Amino acid sequence: MAIDFTKGHGTGNDFVLYSDPDGRATLDASQLAALADRHFGVGGDGVIRAVRSESLPEGAAALAEDGSAEWFMDYHNADGSVAEMCGNGIRVYGAYLLDQGLLDLAIGGTVAIGTRGGVRQLIRTPDGFEVDLGAFVVAGEAMVDADGLDVARPGLAIGVGNPHVVVALADESELDGLDLGAAPVVTPTPPDGVNVEFVVPGDPIVRDGVGRIRMRVHERGSGETLSCGTGAAAAALATRHWAGEGAPDVWSVDVPGGTVGVRVVPTANGDHVLLSGPAELVFSGTMKLL
Known part of the structure; x- marks a missing residue:
């Protein structure tokens, strides 16, 4: 299979992003690691799939928490393992959704993004994004x-x-x-x-x-x-x-x-x-x- 990807980074923390709104292109750990490989692949600290919350099992919890969380950040580490959240990654994810025409968000606007760590509120700023990571x-x-x-x-x-x-x-x-x-x-x-x-x-x-x-x-x-x-x-x-x-x-x-x-x-x-x-x-x- 072939994957159309975009490479992005937040202060050097870099990611391979691809769009799969309907959840039809789920990659296994070896394929994710191949994308992230810096010698034989695109190269990145992680891989982010843009998928609607309704299109993957983990998205059910996000929608139960916040029904407006249309998009889910399906994030994996460079070795293909699952991660709950990524603070730099979610900002790059916001930029990617805008670039792909999957999101319309004005400067100062806020969008709810589903993650395995819970729903996160992402605010677009003049210089990038600010994300509310929630309680700590x-x-x-x-x-x-x-x-x-x-x-x-x-x-x-x-x-x-x-x-x-x-x-x-x-x-x-x-x-x-x-x-x-x-x-x-x-x-x-x-x-x-x-x-x-x-x-x-x-x-x-x-x-x-x-x-x-x-x-x-x-x-x-x-x-x-x-x-x-x-x-x-x-x-x-x-x-x-x-x-x-x-x-x-x-x-x-x-x-x-x-x-x-x-x-x-x-x-x-x-x-x-x-x-x-x-x-x-x-x-x-x-x-x-x-």
Whole structure:
């Protein structure tokens, strides 16, 4: 079979996107991995299928949560494994739906998008998109060991629709000295894997009321990526938690691929975390799959 695809990225976190509104072109894990392969395929940190919520089983939960969630972001990691959510990916997904004529959304408008992590509200901004990642959970502590660390370090588990563990490092040299080619070892071991973020504060950590951190990440199923949107949100939330009372609600997170914004806002259902940043579509083509 042949797949018409588009390549896109959000701060260097890149994806292969294809359109399958009626759910007739479901790819298996090996085909998804072939698309994402950087040597023999298109290349990307993940694959996103644009499919209507009514056209796949997981979409039933999305429609039950929000009947307006027409579109579902069917997201898989680079190895073909299923993932609940992707903060950079959902912004690129919004740009793709617009580009393909599947969505009409003015700047300032909001659309509900179904994901395996729940329905997410995506807002179009002049510079890209902002997504409401919903409520978050500070889930406890874990120990993390990684190549380049002298000893294992404590990390804070954060849930933002998918699982993360955030580790604070002493300085820039520790962050730069990490080798994230291999997955960090997290103890206790999460049953479904986990994304691991390593952060250092800016100098100063707060400027003009905005918190500032720098981050690197190893994503489960993909390896080290240039950016992770939900990871940036988790890193900001963890740093805000460690800073305690008086910590800002607005954060700027520098990742190897650029900068994203994180906001914590009160809602009727408790605090939500929002992620903002660019979404770029790079090129389109067709690939034959075995």
